[in-house]
Amino acid sequence: MFCGDETGAYVMETGWTNSRFGWGGAADPCLQIPTLLTSSNTIGLSALHSSSNTGGATPIFNNPNNTSEITNWDAWETLLSSSMSQTVCQNRPILSTDPGFSPPGQKETQTEIMFEKFDTPAYFISHTAALSAFSLGRHTAMVVDCGGGGNVATPVIDGMVLKRSLRRSVRGxxxxxxxxxxxxxxxxxxxxxxxxxxxxxxxxxxxxxxxxxxxxxxxxxxxxxxxxxxxxxxxxxxxxxxxxxxxxxxxxxxxxxxxxxxxxxxxxxxxxxxxxxxxxxxxxxFMEGPLTSSKTDAPALIDVEGNDQDQPQTDPSLLDVPLHRLAHEALSSADVDCRKELLMNLVLCGRGSCFSGVDTRLSKELTAMTPSTFRVKVSSGKGEERSNASWIGGSILTSLGSFQQLWLSKAEYDEYGSTLAVQRFP
Structure with a gap:
């Protein structure tokens, strides 16, 4: 059904502060909507008065430190419906993003809504980190995303996200x-x-x-x-x-x-x-433990060749660590054979990374924490390219002919149901 290079796919990214929508193959999203100003019935300023009895608009995400868990599905549907109406999106394949730490069953719910309510002919969910790496032409990278709700460091190997190595921090x-x-x-x-x-x-x-x-x-x-x-x-x-x-x-x-x-x-x-x-x-x-009462000891160096030093087990949940240590934690949990390539392809993205000198500072701090025989190279886009990295990656992905066979089609959904989403969208 979808076998050409141009499918006219619709790319959507729902973030903590802003949501971006546009067409695959485009350089920039054509629509950006404040996610926070969304209620179950409307978006924007009118959403403020849509729920006067309950204290105003209920956000899509209740927890800024977990912007992957959708807590208000009605508001999420309203946001998508409004964006599709403004961009005249009808009967098009849709690609949405996922940060990689969604709760169980969320992808199935998203798939059901897309096929049952929006009647899309095909659907796909891709990891935000993988798309950010694609935006800079990397299929293997250590992606450090500085968002509004927090910072996330995610190793990506050959386009696949290593979920067990994903690390998050509150300092967004x-x-x-x-x-x-x-x-x-x-x-x-x-x-x-x-x-x-x-x-x-x-x-x-x-x-x-x-x-x-x-x-x-x-x-x-x-x-x-x-x-x-x-x-x-x-x-x-x-x-x-x-x-x-x-x-x-x-x-x-x-x-x-x-x-x-x-x-x-x-x-x-x-x-x-x-x-x-x-x-x-x-x-x-980059401060060491400003939110804690005591500072932690300096981390051990990573031996990329495989001779790991003993390191304490890290909690894969939300951390309170500086940006360079967050990347260090994610790198330490990745396979030793991949660490050299990850260090050479460190992708910095997100609106919170647009300060002058962040890439230079991150490279300097990580270089001090890694063996001198290996090089740390930080890559990042310019301006809005850095803020919209994951959306741009999705735009590139949907325009590739080799990707078209990966769509979850309406016929497959009708035959196997939403459980197929768990296998199709790892």
Whole structure:
């Protein structure tokens, strides 16, 4: 049924903060929707008032540290239905992404919804890490994804994800946002002010109710979203250097332009030059145990040739470790024969990795933790290519003629049911 290079497949990625949708073979997604502003009936700003009796829109994901577990299936269906309506997607094969740590049975539920509700002719679920590696032309790579809900390090061998070696950390984009928020509030002496979109100040002032501090409790989700957007804009507009291993405020102050001033939504100016601790907030990504009461011992070196030193067993669940140690944990649990190639193909992606110098810093830290005879090479896209890495990988995958035989077709689903998804989508 699908045997050509051009199938017109629809690629969808549902993330913690944003969801991306578009057509296979395209360079960028044609639609991006805030995942947090989604309810069981609608998406966007109107979703804030769709559930006034229950406190506002119920997110698709309840736990930011586990953005793979869909807890609100009605909202997930609404998000997909709205995206397909806006992009005029009908009767097309659909590829969706999965971070690799979904709860049992979730893929079966997704498959049932796709065939029963959306009547897709073919469906496939691919791992986010594998797609991110494909976006940079790698079939074997150590993928380090810095998302809003947390960081994930995943070894990929010949396009197959090593689930037992997957490691996750709480230190994602939301963690850094909270660090920046605390510093700004401490410096200004008042809560960080944010406001809804299109609400202006100055000559054309709007009523005081435009400020989020006066919004009703039913709009708590939107308040969180606007706060996220404000802090993301701060991070984007002020480059951050991570090229030094130890933070020296005198050194940092010399790197910041004298006129580096950021204006908050309420008009309060924040001179970053006067507050260098704002400039080094992303250093928390590499700090040893800032969230714990005691620091852990330095990890043992990895012997890529196969002579492993004794290392403690690591908990495969959520960790509280810096970015380089997270990659080290995932690398240590991979087969020794693969480690050399993984070190040479370390893929850095995710919106939280767009700070200046993150790739250089990660390479430096991992080089210090590995034998000197092996090289660490970090590859990453530029700008939006890094943020949309997994979607771009899905776009590439669905446009390959050799991939078309892997689709789970409607005929196969009718014959074998959704249980076939467990075998087809490992």
């Amino acid at each position: 984009g939301d963690f850094l946002d909270m660090q920046i928020k605390e510093v700004i509030e401490k410096k200004t002496g008042k809560p960080l002010a944010v406001r809804p979109e299109r609400q202006t100040t100055g000559k054309y002032k709007t009523p005081s109710k435009a400020y989020l501090s006066s919004l009703t409790p039913s709009q708590k989700t939107y308040r969180s979203f606007c706060l996220h957007e404000t802090l993301t804009d701060f991070k984007k507009s002020h480059g951050v250097s991570l090229q030094f291993a130890k933070v020296d405020m005198r050194e940092v102050s010399g790197l910041i332009p004298d006129d580096s001033v950021y204006e908050l939504p309420d008009g309060t100016p924040v001179n970053v030059n006067e507050h260098p601790d704002l400039y080094v907030v992303p250093e928390a990504m």
